[in-house]
Amino acid sequence: MKESQTVVYASFSEAVAASPLAHQEAERLGAVKKVLDEGAQKAQSLYAGMPEEKAQRARQADAQLLNSQWVAEQQGARAVVLTEVRKAAAELLKKEGYAMIVDRDAVMAGQPEKDVTGALVAGLKDAKADFGTLPAVTPVNPEKG
Template identity: 40%
Template sequence: MKRNLIRHVAGTVMIALVAGALLVGCDAKPAGDAEMKFINVEKVLVESGLVQQEQAHLKAVNENLHKGMQLAENSYANFPAEKVEAARQADKNVIAQQWEVQQNAARIVVMKALKTASDTYRSEKKIAVIMPMQAAVSVAPELDVTADLTQKLKTAKVDFGKVPEIILKTAENPAGKTGSK
């Protein structure tokens, strides 16, 4: 699933970069001046540690969502028997939606870190465009900047924000909110 998500995001990035490359091509310099470089997006994300940071964050999210589901399960003892299954299904749907939102948000943060590093590298090296390897049929080795961007991102610490907490509504806490958490 994570691999499919990486491929999906890489495909989206590829389409945007191809469109940008087509626009940049109108302003091309004489032949021989390499203005385009390539990266293996998946390799950069894995080897730089960004995917590991994403996985660690998502593990914490998943643990909190599981705790939330357990809280909900415990609260069913107070429900009439005929309403337990409907409440359980509603809670499962909320947890599944929150999981999907958190996965997408984490991937966006990771891709933003890659884009920021790529933009900085591109500006420093005076490169017109950096394309994903998947957009090319063949690439000369000197046009591959995967190793450079991987090295640049190895020290990057990504901020995914707070891990969501599931709080049940109670008579004392009707909105289901926590104090300062």
């Protein structure tokens, strides 16, 4: 392992976009959206026969809950992707003996030869993100509690 005080930079967003992680994240979010949409459809059937005011309140509460779940799932998926990028960056740092790898968005100016985005992308070529299980959506009939 080389020892140095060399600080380099990489575009984490470009590394994600050029790696399999972007596709994996999009697939995950597509699957989550499908689950949430199916849950919303199931919930819609529970509103039938309810007084309109109560049905409207239930719709609003369900929409807020599903939207909150969607935001949480997006943030969670991005956190998993960034963890994979950080692992690859740590391996590159150790392999090359860099002192630090900084996100290019945080660099005001830098020498082009200090940009290691390509090496980071190469380190992500076999990345496989583990997003865990899909969320479960089980609508509850507000009439029954």
